[in-house]
Amino acid sequence: AQSVSQHNHHVILSEAASLELGCNYSYGGTVNLFWYVQYPGQHLQLLLKYFSGDPLVKGIKGFEAEFIKSKFSFNLRKPSVQWSDTAEYFCAVNPPFNAGGTSYGKLTFGQGTILTVHP
Amino acid sequence: EAGVAQSPRYKIIEKRQSVAFWCNPISGHATLYWYQQILGQGPKLLIQFQNNGVVDDSQLPKDRFSAERLKGVDSTLKIQPAKLEDSAVYLCASSSWRGNSPLHFGNGTRLTVT
Numbered sequence: 298a299q300s301v302s303q304h305n306h307h308v309i310l311s312e313a314a315s316l317e318l319g320c321n322y323s324y325g326g327t328v329n330l331f332w333y334v335q336y337p338g339q340h341l342q343l344l345l346k347y348f349s350g351d352p353l354v355k356g357i358k359g360f361e362a363e364f365i366k367s368k369f370s371f372n373l374r375k376p377s378v379q380w381s382d383t384a385e386y387f388c389a390v391n392p393p394f395n396a397g398g399t400s401y402g403k404l405t406f407g408q409g410t411i412l413t414v415h416p
Numbered sequence: 417e418a419g420v421a422q423s424p425r426y427k428i429i430e431k432r433q434s435v436a437f438w439c440n441p442i443s444g445h446a447t448l449y450w451y452q453q454i455l456g457q458g459p460k461l462l463i464q465f466q467n468n469g470v471v472d473d474s475q476l477p478k479d480r481f482s483a484e485r486l487k488g489v490d491s492t493l494k495i496q497p498a499k500l501e502d503s504a505v506y507l508c509a510s511s512s513w514r515g516n517s518p519l520h521f522g523n524g525t526r527l528t529v530t
Binding site (some may be wrong): 301303306331333339340341342343346387389403404405406408409 | 419
């Protein structure tokens with residue numbers, strides 16, 4: 298069974314600080330990787346995703362993530378955070394969708410990291 | 417495009433009562449998911465529909481939870497009877513039939529069981 302582990306439960310930063318949120322997954326096969334974000338009072342939104350190709354992926358709002366296959370990691374980074382980045386961040390993985398087979402892309406989430414950015 | 421709609425937003429019930437949640441996915445999305453998010457944890461998949469068929473309900477507590485998706489569009493999730501540990505946010509999400517499409521989430525229903 299696949300599982301996802303996020304290293305930090307709560308991260309507190311000042312504006313302009315750099316951010317790195319850790320994510321490791323456990324799955325014995327090809328995976329798709331995602332970061333979702335939930336701003337206060339809002340629904341979960343896709344921040345970025347990795348399916349294949351360049352392991353450094355760029356998402357919205359200046360976020361990026363690097364897939365390191367040998368480490369089963371998909372860490373989220375941002376060079377300079379803003380107060381508006383205060384939110385909860387979730388890493389998620391699923392096996393590739395395969396409608397002709399047995400995979401329907403079940404998405405497994407990590408436990409989430411709350412990011413608080415002080416102005 | 418309109419997002420995933422869920423109702424109600426909040427629900428408070430006593431244990432052993434029953435409750436139902438409703439979800440209307442994005443138009444044209446073939447895949448619909450119900451997730452349970454307990455405070456301090458990430459969302460956990462309860463059930464996944466492809467059109468109106470169930471493709472994964474391995475983590476659905478079937479002795480008390482049930483779900484259906486009528487005509488491959490709207491879906492309802494029911495809990496009967498509710499337990500204290502069912503207090504959580506219930507999230508509905510949908511995605512298109514195209515492989516590897518991202519999930520679009522609704523705002524969720526926050527259930528409190530007292």
